[in-house]
Amino acid sequence: MTEVTVPGSAGGSATTFSMFWATLRRDLLLAIRNRAEMVNPLVFFLIAITMIPLGVSPETKTLAAIAPGLIWVMALLATLLSLDGLFRSDFEDGSLEQMLISPQPLYFTVLAKVMVHWLVTGLPLTLMSPLLGVMLALPSGGYGPLCITLLLGTASMSLIGAVGAALTVALRKGGLLLSLIVMPLYVPVLIFGASAVHNAVLGSVINSQIAVLGAFLALAIVLAPLAAAGALRVSSDG
Amino acid sequence: MAWQWFHRLGSPRWFYEKTQAWLPWLTAITLVLLVVGSIWGLAFAPADAKQGNSYRIIYIHVPAAFLALAGYYIMAISGAIGLIWKMKLPYMVMKSAAPIGAALTFVSLVTGSIWGKPTWGTWWEWDARITSMLILFFLYLGIMALQQAFHSRDTGDKASAILALVGTVNIPIIYKSVDWWYTLHQPATIKFVGESSIHPSMLYPLLIMVIAFYCFYALALLLYTRAEILRRESRTQWVNELVARQAGSVNHDIPVKGGSAV
Numbered sequence: 001m002t003e004v005t006v007p008g009s010a011g012g013s014a015t016t017f018s019m020f021w022a023t024l025r026r027d028l029l030l031a032i033r034n035r036a037e038m039v040n041p042l043v044f045f046l047i048a049i050t051m052i053p054l055g056v057s058p059e060t061k062t063l064a065a066i067a068p069g070l071i072w073v074m075a076l077l078a079t080l081l082s083l084d085g086l087f088r089s090d091f092e093d094g095s096l097e098q099m100l101i102s103p104q105p106l107y108f109t110v111l112a113k114v115m116v117h118w119l120v121t122g123l124p125l126t127l128m129s130p131l132l133g134v135m136l137a138l139p140s141g142g143y144g145p146l147c148i149t150l151l152l153g154t155a156s157m158s159l160i161g162a163v164g165a166a167l168t169v170a171l172r173k174g175g176l177l178l179s180l181i182v183m184p185l186y187v188p189v190l191i192f193g194a195s196a197v198h199n200a201v202l203g204s205v206i207n208s209q210i211a212v213l214g215a216f217l218a219l220a221i222v223l224a225p226l227a228a229a230g231a232l233r234v235s236s237d238g
Numbered sequence: 239m240a241w242q243w244f245h246r247l248g249s250p251r252w253f254y255e256k257t258q259a260w261l262p263w264l265t266a267i268t269l270v271l272l273v274v275g276s277i278w279g280l281a282f283a284p285a286d287a288k289q290g291n292s293y294r295i296i297y298i299h300v301p302a303a304f305l306a307l308a309g310y311y312i313m314a315i316s317g318a319i320g321l322i323w324k325m326k327l328p329y330m331v332m333k334s335a336a337p338i339g340a341a342l343t344f345v346s347l348v349t350g351s352i353w354g355k356p357t358w359g360t361w362w363e364w365d366a367r368i369t370s371m372l373i374l375f376f377l378y379l380g381i382m383a384l385q386q387a388f389h390s391r392d393t394g395d396k397a398s399a400i401l402a403l404v405g406t407v408n409i410p411i412i413y414k415s416v417d418w419w420y421t422l423h424q425p426a427t428i429k430f431v432g433e434s435s436i437h438p439s440m441l442y443p444l445l446i447m448v449i450a451f452y453c454f455y456a457l458a459l460l461l462y463t464r465a466e467i468l469r470r471e472s473r474t475q476w477v478n479e480l481v482a483r484q485a486g487s488v489n490h491d492i493p494v495k496g497g498s499a500v
């Protein structure tokens with residue numbers, strides 16, 4: 001493929017790599033210029049967590065018991081809400097078409113876009129989670145594991161969610177459908193993430209859960225962009 | 239030569255005409271097996287020592303659960319065949335397999351919960367197997383919703399095929415993680431008689447029911463697919479001729495209901 005487009009085979013891998021960097025830089029720049037969009041999932045995370053003591057009970061004991069699971073579920077929902085925009089604006093202004101017909105492998109373009117998505121949602125969510133832990137009276141042993149599991153888990157969720165976002169990109173009201181098709185796929189990440197924090201609070205070793213979350217992430221990095229690239233090719237021409 | 243049948247599968251018409259002959263046989267076998275299996279299982283198999291007669295729902299619950307899972311793979315594999323070889327027919331099979339599979343998953347969930355009431359004392363238990371069945375049900379619903387969301391049928395087919403394949407990778411992971419979660423959260427006290435320790439007098443009707451459900455599934459899939467073929471090929475000549483022939487034969491012998499060849 002590279003021989004056809006780039007004269008001289010030495011330029012082949014360099015263009016793939018520079019495409020990756022260019023996409024990364026462009027999307028980061030776009031995200032920084034639309035700060036409001038970037039902040040929305042975080043505000044959602046904060047507000048949704050605030051609802052819990054109001055709706056359930058403000059008692060420290062009750063909150064502490066459910067805090068790990070709640071923070072995880074809310075992080076999952078915040079990620080879901082932000083997924084819809086992953087390919088949407090590129091689809092609407094036609095730059096997605098350009099990425100599809102470009103000679104560089106779509107895998108790396110998708111990977112770059114997902115990475116930016118994680119940098120502007122998953123990473124801030126992770127950084128914010130200790131604060132929410134304080135609000136929900138998370139016991140002191142849980143903060144480190146919460147951050148580590150969310151760091152790994154939100155990255156997997158961005159990757160898996162990219163497949164759903166790619167499938168629904170051409171649909172006008174794809175947002176709800178996107179959550180519907182992606183949420184069942186999040187189950188393993190949620191189970192291992194939340195239970196790791198639970199176990200850490202109880203004082204047991206959580207190396208195995210973190211290892212499994214890392215394995216999910218590794219698998220997702222390899223497979224999810226492939227599926228998302230295929231999905232983009234299919235859904236964008238419908 | 240060996241691949242000829244495979245290439246013929248690309249033609250919905252060939253499939254429609256070929257399966258015509260199978261239908262009566264398959265219907266007969268399914269009916270016989272279902273009747274024999276359910277009468278044997280519900281009336282003649284011995285009652286369970288611990289659960290009494292309530293265990294008999296196993297003869298519907300277990301086959302439905304088998305087919306719910308097998309149906310997912312049938313759907314995903316036909317979707318993959320459609321994506322790889324770009325054939326029309328596998329997509330029709332995939333689209334037909336989704337509602338059947340979802341219905342069977344639903345049946346296994348409902349029967350499981352009915353079975354749970356007398357044995358566990360509750361309609362719903364967050365048991366590992368129940369939970370993973372519920373998630374399988376959600377996967378089916380997502381695939382059906384995605385297929386219908388697109389204006390272009392072609393895109394809907396391909397998109398849901400991709401989703402089905404992504405789900406295929408995920409199902410074992412989901413199953414294992416739910417299993418792990420269950421053993422972590424709840425004491426594994428609720429255990430039935432292990433599958434291997436089931437007495438032959440209970441096992442044989444169960445096996446018959448499993449085979450009957452497989453036949454039923456095949457029959458339902460064939461009928462759904464044939465209807466889907468007619469719907470999608472409704473503009474082609476052979477469907478028009480078929481309809482004309484059928485309408486003609488109905489007009490000729492009006493008093494005989496269902497007397498036509500098709």
